[in-house]
Amino acid sequence: MPLPQALSASPTHSPSALHTTPSPPVPAEQSRAAPLRMVPGQFLPGRGAVAGALAHWRALSPSSSASAPRGLTGRKEAEGGVAASARWRRRCASRATGIRRWGGYCPAGSLPRAPAPFSCRALTAALSLCRRDEGEAWLSCRSPGKPTLYGSLTRRGLSTEGVPDIAASEGFVVGEVTKKSILISCPRENVSTKFLAPYTTFCRIHQKSITCLDISSGGGLGVSTSTDGTMKIWQAANGEIRRLLEGHVYDVSCCRFFPSGLVVLSGGMDAQLKIWSAEDASCVVTFKGHKGGILDTAIVDRGRNVLSCSRDGTACLWDCGKSACLGVIADCGSPVNGIAVGTADNSLNLGTPEKAPSEREIGTEGKILLLAREDKKLQGVGLQSRQPVFLFVGSDAFNCCTFLSSTYILAGTQDGNIYQLDVRNTNTPIQVIHRSGAPVLSLLTYRDGFIASQGDGTCFIVQQDLDYVIDLTEADCDPVYKVRSMVCCPRQYIKG
Structure with missing residues (x-):
């Protein structure tokens, strides 16, 4: 089976238990990160952190929990999150404008019920620390209630195949090392992460921050938006720009x-x-009706109907053929930051429509719409019935949401929490994952796990049966706003 690719968008450039069969909810577990950090540069134990400009690697443990130390990167941070880095609606200017691509890392597996989240941020590619002989990176590993463990990595040379020979100081273990990845463990804390460096970066598509992107189903084309005011279609293989889509008045x-x-x-x-x-860059349909900026969209089945959510607090269903609004699915009274549509479990009562659905509604039956709301609420609504299914109150504004299956969902908040919920009983989360205080900006179901990205540049992959998390490096503390996947190219990933 080909390994999907991951696409994510950042200003330059999903871990939780997964269950595909119904099971009773379990008590919530609050899981915090035990970060393993690596940065070439000066060691500053008095500040409880490491500083450097070349690389910053991170790792996590299934059983550890801790908030990340305050960083020394010139940006104010709390619990490992960059305070100045909020979701794109509150973004700061960014230096990075690239879309990056990674090679595959491992076979698929199965995820434990309480996976291994951790918090930290990446500065550059994982293997950049040891590009010269005796290059060194400092390490630190923290767990709550325990003293921080410090150490270092040193490159002793290259093998005949050109792979770095890297040694770790006492307390840390170097696992598999390739030209593009390194596996680091801290046995004392049961912490382990594989850091993956990109093999390609597309730097010329946009001039400023990338706020969203997607990849076509065949994997040949990408589309992205930017704070430079442009939306472009490009070749996924080499980043060559194919079309410029012009017509929106603002961003x-x-x-x-x-x-x-x-x-x-x-x-x-x-x-x-x-x-x-996408063939000639023409705008074939324009929908008008929202009273505020549109924040997210979703497509129902094959695309006869589409959905949108807005700052005006509404989520609307649209008929593409008639260029008309089929109805307001929900009016929340608060901005809706993200939506997701999926097929509901058969045991879930989606309610009955108050009036017969329009014959123009295609594929709405049996679907549930998730609404990630600014007022700290995650809402489920029957797509055809327009009836509320559940309402869950989180710790902060919800930024994004996704379906793991017809039963289980994920949702990320502004304060860094990732909630896993059973839609049949949302009174108590299955678990709450907290890697850092940075906003969770994007969540994407990925094989038998998921990909998540945060406002501190973190972009990580969790899969079942892996005792480590995959970390996609080089976001350099810039927010990663969107993650997408593709299945056309075996053993490869893309993020932006």
Whole structure:
């Protein structure tokens, strides 16, 4: 089975227990990170952190929990999160503008009920620390209630195959090392993470921060939006720009391909939703009706109907063929930051429509719409019935949400929590994962696990049966706003 690729968007550039069969909810578990950090540079034990400008690696443990130390990178941080880095609606200027691509790392596996989240941030590629003989990176590993463990990595040379020979100081273990990845463990804390460096970076697509991206179903094309005011279609293989999509008045906040891979859906701060031809860059449909900027979109089945959510607090269903609004699915009274649509479990009562659905509604039956709301609420609504299914109150504003299955969902908040919920009983989360205080900006179901990205540049992959988390490096503390996957190219990943 080909290994999907991961796409994520950052200003330059999903771990939780997964269950695919119904099971009773279990008590919530609050899981915090036990970060393993590596940075070439000066060692500053008095500040409880490490500083450096070349690399910053991180790791986590299934059983450890801790908030990250305050960083020394010139940005104020709390619990490992960059305070100045909020979701794109509150973003700061960023230096990075690249879209990066990673090679595959391992076979698939199965995730434990309480996986191994951890908190930290990446400064550059994992293997950049040891590009010269005797290059050195400092390490620190922290767990709550325990003294911080410090150490270092040193490159002693290269093998005949060109792979770095890296040794760790006492308390740390270097596992598998390749030209693009390194596995580091801290046995004392049962901490282990594989850090993956990108093999390609697309730097010329946009001039400023990338706020959203997607990849076509066939894997040949990418589409992305930026704070430079542009939305572009490009070749996923080499980053060559193919089309410039022009028509929104203000910033374009979200974009995605239709299942065909030939049509693009976008939403902007001009409160308009547009459909574009990827072949000739023409705008074929414009939807108007929202009173505030559009923050996210979703496509129902094959794309006869689409969904949008807005700053005006509404989520709307649209008919692409008639260029008309089929109805307001929910009016929340608070901005809706993200949505996701999925098939509901058969045992879930989605309610009954108050009036017969329009014949123009295609594929809405049996679907549930998730709403990630600014007022700290995650809401489930029957897509066809328009009836509320559940309402869960979190610790802070919800930024994103996704389905793990017809039963289990994930949702990320502004204060860094990732909630796993059973839609049949949302009174108590299955677990709450907390890697850092940085906002959770994107969540994506990935094989038998998920990919998540945060406002401190963290982008990580959790899969079942792995005793370590995969960390995609080089975000350099810049927020990673969006993650996408592709299955066309075996053993590869892409993020932006």
